[in-house]
Each structure stands twice: as C-alpha cells, then as structure tokens.
Amino acid sequence: MIEWLMQHAPALLAVLDENLVCRHLSRGWRARFGLLSTDDSNNFSISDLFSEASSLEEKLRRSLLESSSLQDVPVSLLSESGITQGFLSAWPMQFESGSTGLGLAATCNTDLNRALDELRRLRTMHELILKAAGEGIYGLDSKGKATFGNAATKGILGWNPEEVIGKRVHDIHHHSYPDGSPYVHTECPIYAALQDGEVHRVDDEVFWHIDGSAVPVEYTSTPIRRDGSIEGAVVVFRDISKRKEIERQREAAFQEIKQLKEQLEQERDYLRDEIKTVSDFGDIIGNSPTLQRTMAQIDAVAATPANVLILGESGVGKEMIARAIHDRSERAGKPLVKVNCASIPKDLFESEFFGHVKGSFTGAHRDRAGRLQLADGGTVFLDEVGEIPLSLQSKLLRALQEKEFERVGDERTIKVDVRVVAATNRDLEAEVKAGRFREDLYYRLGVFPILVPPLRHRREDIGLLAEHFLERTCTELGRDPMSLSNQQVQRLMAHSWPGNIRELRNIIERAVILSTGNRARFDLAMPDAADITSDITTNPEPSDEADFVTEAEMREREKANLIAALRHADWRVWGPDGAAELLGIKPSTLKYRMTVLGISKPG
Known part of the structure; x- marks a missing residue:
C-alpha cells in the first residue's frame, strides 16, 4: 500500500x-x-x-x-x-x-x-462583479442577518455595507409598508425564502433609505442551499423610482388625454349645437348713432379682462354683442362657450356649469366637463343670467372670484381662467332689491355694462337688416334673389318692432315662404298687414310715385284673379289643371287665401 x-x-x-x-x-x-x-x-x-x-x-x-x-x-x-x-x-x-x-x-x-494567488484573483473578480452590479445585493445567513453587501446598496439606500453586516436587514430596510404601517418580519417575502426554500419575487414595495425616505424597489430573494439544508439567502433589489415616475407620468398623461378627449367631445357637441343655432342676426349690421355708440363701448372693453354685463330687450342681439367682444379680445383664439341659463333645469344647473364625475348622481354615466371648464382660456357667455337660481349664485360667485371649482361628486379642484360676459333682459338692480339676485354677484358681473338699443331706437338700420335677411333667406330656401322698394323700407321703419331684430328676421322669412313665383307677400306675413304694401318684386322697375293702387284695390284685384282661376278650373282647387296649379301655388295656400278674401263656390 x-x-x-x-x-x-x-x-x-x-x-x-x-x-x-x-x-x-x-x-x-x-x-x-x-x-x-x-x-x-x-x-x-x-x-x-x-x-x-x-x-x-x-x-x-x-x-x-x-x-x-x-x-x-x-x-x-x-x-x-x-x-x-x-x-x-x-x-x-x-x-x-x-x-x-x-x-x-x-x-x-x-x-x-x-493557490492563494488564484484564491485572491477569484475573490477580487467576485468583488469587482459585485461592485459593478447596478442592483443592490445582500447576502443573508439563516437568521436573516446580513453577511455581505455590494457597493450599490449604499448608492440606493445610503447605508455602508459594513454598517449592515451582522444586522437583520428587514429591521433596517423593510420594516414598514409604503404607507408607513408596520411590516412584521414574519410576513416578509425575503425571510420567507429562508423558511420555505422558494424564490420570492416582489415588484411593488419600498425599502427605507438611511434618511428615512421610502425608495420604491423590486427584489428577488433566493435561498442558498448546502447539502439539502438552507443556509441563507441572496437578495437582489433595484431602485424603481424612475420607472414609477414614468408610470405616474404615463398615467397622468393618460388621464389628461382622457380628460382632453372628454373635453373635445363636449366641445364637439357644443359646436354642433352652435352650428344649429348659429347667430340669428349674422354680423352686427347698421350705422345708426345709437349702434355706433354701442360699438365704441365694445371696442373699449374688448381688449381688457373686465367682465361685461349686456343689457337689453329680448331679440336685440345680445349674443352678437358677446361674440363681438370675444372676437376683439386677446382670447379670440380660445372658445366662446354659451350657457343659456333660462333653458337649464334647476337640478342640472350645477352639473352644467361645473361638470360632474361618473356616478355622482342618477344618470351620470360618465365624467363630464362643465361649461366653465370648456371655456378655460376663453370666454363664457351667460345668457339670461337673471334666471340662475339664487341657491346656486353663491357657488358661481366663488368660482368666478377664486377661478377654481369642484365638479359634482369630485374632490379635486379644477382651476380655470375665463372671462365672463353675461346678458339679461331683466332689471337686475330691481332683482337685487327684491332679494332674487345676489348683490355681490351683480357687481362681479356688471363691471362694464353695455345697453343694447332696441330696434325702434335705430330705425336707420332697419333697411340694411331687412336686405340682409332677405338675401340670406332666399339663399337658404333656394329662391330667386329679391329686393325691397323704398316704399316698403319706409313702411318697415314705421313698425314698432316689439320683438326687435328677431321679429324682423321672422317677418322676412315668412314673407319669402308665402311668396308665389318672384313675388314675396308682406300682406299675410305682418301681424298688422295694413301697414305694409303687398309685394316685393324681383328686379323692380322704377315707377312714378303716383303710379300705385291702394291696398283695398290690390285686394280686389287679387280676389278677382283668384275667382277667374277658379272658374277656369271649374272651381277645382286640387289636382291637375286645378286652380292652385294654374296660379302656381299650393292648394292649402289657395284655400287659406279664399278664406281670408271671403271667396266661395257659387251655390
């Protein structure tokens, strides 16, 4: 041996x-x-x-x-x-x-x-690998005490590895949840690897920095085995603060995109409504002295941030004044959002003004931006502002003063920058004295009042407005162009126009609708038909001032013409070769005129 x-x-x-x-x-x-x-x-x-x-x-x-x-x-x-x-x-x-x-x-x-040199070489190599690792690495013994730590642990958590060796890592770095509540070591996934021998991965917890701040981390705890027994664990962790910040920014961007999408949808719906209800009166038309004074006021206030209160009778064009103020202001590139306070149900006032979040009340199926939020950076037009319920005036006042509000059912405060242009046909001073309108809100809205004159105070503009509406109506209805005679304009100017510009527009439309061929009828369009001549002709020829007939004579001629057509058609109104077809009008129109003129078939 x-x-x-x-x-x-x-x-x-x-x-x-x-x-x-x-x-x-x-x-x-x-x-x-x-x-x-x-x-x-x-x-x-x-x-x-x-x-x-x-x-x-x-x-x-x-x-x-x-x-x-x-x-x-x-x-x-x-x-x-x-x-x-x-x-x-x-x-x-x-x-x-x-x-x-x-x-x-x-x-x-x-x-x-x-052998020692080789051992030292291997040790140096391992140390360099550990130092070069961007992740923090801790070695634990079977009791959870640190046996080593690499340089990254200090960069991430602030502790020198020597200060941690021999101590329970959980007590130093992992003792609390993100919200600060205690995290007992028996629930710690790092220590669980020492008990069950399984690899534990966690991607959403915090380790605590030496300065007491929380560091978001993800980590893996892997058991170390020798001869079938667990002798410790290796914990590899990384700082995910940047990832969390990116996720937060992504979520914030998503929420912003979602909010903008909802706002765009609201603006889209609003603009659709605006297209349907585009200004009744077109651009501001006229050159009367009273209108010129109003325009001078618009030019003076438009460039300022002051709130404007537009006063005037119904139908004078208060919305057009608001649009003119907005278009001449620095906010012209931003939206002008209209709120018709008279058409909003009382229970929906708050939601309409400030918006709501999904589920805040019955029927709130999704988040909705309010009109103030839609008008951010632009102008909000509060039409018929006197109709706002007294109970909601205080919240509106606060929103205008503080430039911030909360949506219905939401705790988050939304900041907005809006200019307010309000309009009313009420006497707000009288409403304030009667206790139906808050005095502080009245003064907040009425920084610069503008009184829009009624149509009867600017008769010089009636002809221009009538021509404008006549041209527009003919275009919309596909009719041949028509024009007004001087006599017709003078008689239009003689009318009192209690409905102001809105009434004038309606009369013109009604006259064109009732027209036959190239002739428009004012005798049936006006509420007081005797005040207006009976026709507007296409391309009228000049005539002598004495070459005319009275209204009674015109009616007799019309009656005789209708009777002649009826006799020719054997008193048949409807059908081929009926009187209505011969006259070029609808049968219902012919029946109406027969009733007005007292025409009936001989017995």
Missing part, C-alpha cells in the same frame, strides 16, 4: 526508516529532483531533501524517540531548480517488519502561493 501511494501521490510525501534514511519518496517529490523510478530515491538522506539538515535531523530523531508528531515546521526544500520555502509535518510509523520510522508530508510555498 505504501509503495503504491508513493508511486502515484502528487503531494510531497516520504517514509524514513529508524536511521532517517529515505525508504520511499512520492511521485511529487521525485519530480522535484527529476527522478522517474522509486528505486532512485531509496538512498536519499535528510540533507538531500532539506538545506537545514542538522537542526531538522535533531527534531526528527526526537519525534521518533518520543513517538510524537511535528506540525508545520518551516523548512527549506531542495530541488533541481533550487531552494523553496515550505512547511513540514512528521509522524511516527511502524512497518510490517516491526521496525519504526517516520512519515513526512511537506508543503511547498510556491504551490501554496499559487
């Missing part, structure tokens, strides 16, 4: 007899001297192997005599290439022949240094 061991062992082993003569030398030791055969080493002495033979021989003889061992004695090992330092251990042996000797085992420092 000894011979086999000596022949194959790569270590430095030797067997000495009782005279300290080498009887066996291992392959590893023979290689130092370039010997191939085991027999070549049988004559080696202590002085052939070690440079300090005399002192070492004395120690070996004492070990042999006392049957004691030597441990790690420093020696100088001889070889073909020179002397190397090392350590020697010796122990007594007894051979089969009954004689005694010593077994030797030497360690060469060169091999040891090589």
Whole structure:
C-alpha cells in the first residue's frame, strides 16, 4: 500500500526508516529532483531533501524517540531548480517488519502561493462583479442577518455595507409598508425564502433609505442551499423610482388625454349645437348713432379682462354683442362657450356649469366637463343670467372670484381662467332689491355694462337688416334673389318692432315662404298687414310715385284673379289643371287665401 501511494501521490510525501534514511519518496517529490523510478530515491538522506539538515535531523530523531508528531515546521526544500520555502509535518510509523520510522508530508510555498494567488484573483473578480452590479445585493445567513453587501446598496439606500453586516436587514430596510404601517418580519417575502426554500419575487414595495425616505424597489430573494439544508439567502433589489415616475407620468398623461378627449367631445357637441343655432342676426349690421355708440363701448372693453354685463330687450342681439367682444379680445383664439341659463333645469344647473364625475348622481354615466371648464382660456357667455337660481349664485360667485371649482361628486379642484360676459333682459338692480339676485354677484358681473338699443331706437338700420335677411333667406330656401322698394323700407321703419331684430328676421322669412313665383307677400306675413304694401318684386322697375293702387284695390284685384282661376278650373282647387296649379301655388295656400278674401263656390 505504501509503495503504491508513493508511486502515484502528487503531494510531497516520504517514509524514513529508524536511521532517517529515505525508504520511499512520492511521485511529487521525485519530480522535484527529476527522478522517474522509486528505486532512485531509496538512498536519499535528510540533507538531500532539506538545506537545514542538522537542526531538522535533531527534531526528527526526537519525534521518533518520543513517538510524537511535528506540525508545520518551516523548512527549506531542495530541488533541481533550487531552494523553496515550505512547511513540514512528521509522524511516527511502524512497518510490517516491526521496525519504526517516520512519515513526512511537506508543503511547498510556491504551490501554496499559487493557490492563494488564484484564491485572491477569484475573490477580487467576485468583488469587482459585485461592485459593478447596478442592483443592490445582500447576502443573508439563516437568521436573516446580513453577511455581505455590494457597493450599490449604499448608492440606493445610503447605508455602508459594513454598517449592515451582522444586522437583520428587514429591521433596517423593510420594516414598514409604503404607507408607513408596520411590516412584521414574519410576513416578509425575503425571510420567507429562508423558511420555505422558494424564490420570492416582489415588484411593488419600498425599502427605507438611511434618511428615512421610502425608495420604491423590486427584489428577488433566493435561498442558498448546502447539502439539502438552507443556509441563507441572496437578495437582489433595484431602485424603481424612475420607472414609477414614468408610470405616474404615463398615467397622468393618460388621464389628461382622457380628460382632453372628454373635453373635445363636449366641445364637439357644443359646436354642433352652435352650428344649429348659429347667430340669428349674422354680423352686427347698421350705422345708426345709437349702434355706433354701442360699438365704441365694445371696442373699449374688448381688449381688457373686465367682465361685461349686456343689457337689453329680448331679440336685440345680445349674443352678437358677446361674440363681438370675444372676437376683439386677446382670447379670440380660445372658445366662446354659451350657457343659456333660462333653458337649464334647476337640478342640472350645477352639473352644467361645473361638470360632474361618473356616478355622482342618477344618470351620470360618465365624467363630464362643465361649461366653465370648456371655456378655460376663453370666454363664457351667460345668457339670461337673471334666471340662475339664487341657491346656486353663491357657488358661481366663488368660482368666478377664486377661478377654481369642484365638479359634482369630485374632490379635486379644477382651476380655470375665463372671462365672463353675461346678458339679461331683466332689471337686475330691481332683482337685487327684491332679494332674487345676489348683490355681490351683480357687481362681479356688471363691471362694464353695455345697453343694447332696441330696434325702434335705430330705425336707420332697419333697411340694411331687412336686405340682409332677405338675401340670406332666399339663399337658404333656394329662391330667386329679391329686393325691397323704398316704399316698403319706409313702411318697415314705421313698425314698432316689439320683438326687435328677431321679429324682423321672422317677418322676412315668412314673407319669402308665402311668396308665389318672384313675388314675396308682406300682406299675410305682418301681424298688422295694413301697414305694409303687398309685394316685393324681383328686379323692380322704377315707377312714378303716383303710379300705385291702394291696398283695398290690390285686394280686389287679387280676389278677382283668384275667382277667374277658379272658374277656369271649374272651381277645382286640387289636382291637375286645378286652380292652385294654374296660379302656381299650393292648394292649402289657395284655400287659406279664399278664406281670408271671403271667396266661395257659387251655390
């Protein structure tokens, strides 16, 4: 057995007899001297192997005599290439022949240094890898105490790794939930890996920085096993603050896009309504002195941020004044949002003005932006402002003063920048005295009042307005162009127009609708038909002032014409070759005129 061991062992082993003569030398030791055969080493002495033979021989003889061992004695090992330092251990042996000797085992420092250098290289490499890692890495023992930490742990959490070694990591970094509530270690996924041996991954928790701030992290706790038992865990974590911020910004952007989408939908619906109810009166038309004074007021206030209160009778064109103020202001590029306060149900006033969130009341199936929010950056036109319920006037006042409000069912405050133009046909001062309108809201709205004159106070503009409405109506109805005579304009100017411009527009439309061929009828369109001549002709020819007939004569002529047509059609009103077809009018119109003129079929 000894011979086999000596022949194959790569270590430095030797067997000495009782005279300290080498009887066996291992392959590893023979290689130092370039010997191939085991027999070549049988004559080696202590002085052939070690440079300090005399002192070492004395120690070996004492070990042999006392049957004691030597441990790690420093020696100088001889070889073909020179002397190397090392350590020697010796122990007594007894051979089969009954004689005694010593077994030797030497360690060469060169091999040891090589192994140590390799160990140091590996350790340095591992340390560099740990330092280079961007994630924080902690090693834990079986009790959850830190055994190591890399440089990233300090960059993320502020603690030097040396300050954490030997302490429970959970108590330092993981003791509370994001909201600050206690996080007991028995619920900690990091420690769970020490108990169940499973890998635990968490992507939405916080570790606590040395300064007490919370650091959003994701981490993995992986158990360390040896011989089937769990000896610790490795925790790898990373700071996800940037990711959280990106997610927050993305969510904020999504909410903003959602809000803008809803606002655009509201604006789209609003604009659709506006297209349907586009101004009844077109652009502001006229050159009367009273209108010019009003226009001068518009030009003066438009460039300022002041709120405007437009006063005037119904139908005078208060909305057109509001549009003119907006179009001449710095807010012209932003929306002008109209709120008809007289058409909003009382229960929906707050939602209409300020908006609501989904589920805030029955029927609130989705979030909705209010008119004030739609008008942000622009102008809101409060038409018929005197109709706002007294109970809601205080909230509107606060929104106008503070430039902020909350939607119905929402706790979030929305800030807006709107200019208010209000209009009413009521006497708001009287309403304030009667307690039906808040005085503070009245003064907030009426910073700059504008009184729009009624049509009867600007008669010089009636002809221009009538021509405008006539041209527009003919175009809309697909009729041939028509014009007014001076006589007709004078008689239109003589009317009192209690309905103002709205009434004038309606009369013109009614006259065109009742027209036959190229002739428009005012005799049936006006409430007081005797005040207006009976026709407007297409491209009228000039005539002498004396060349006319009275209204009574005109009616007699019309009656005679209708009777002639009826006789020609054998008094048939409807059908082919009926009187209505001969006259070029609808049968219902003919029946109406027959009733008005008292025409009936002879018995």
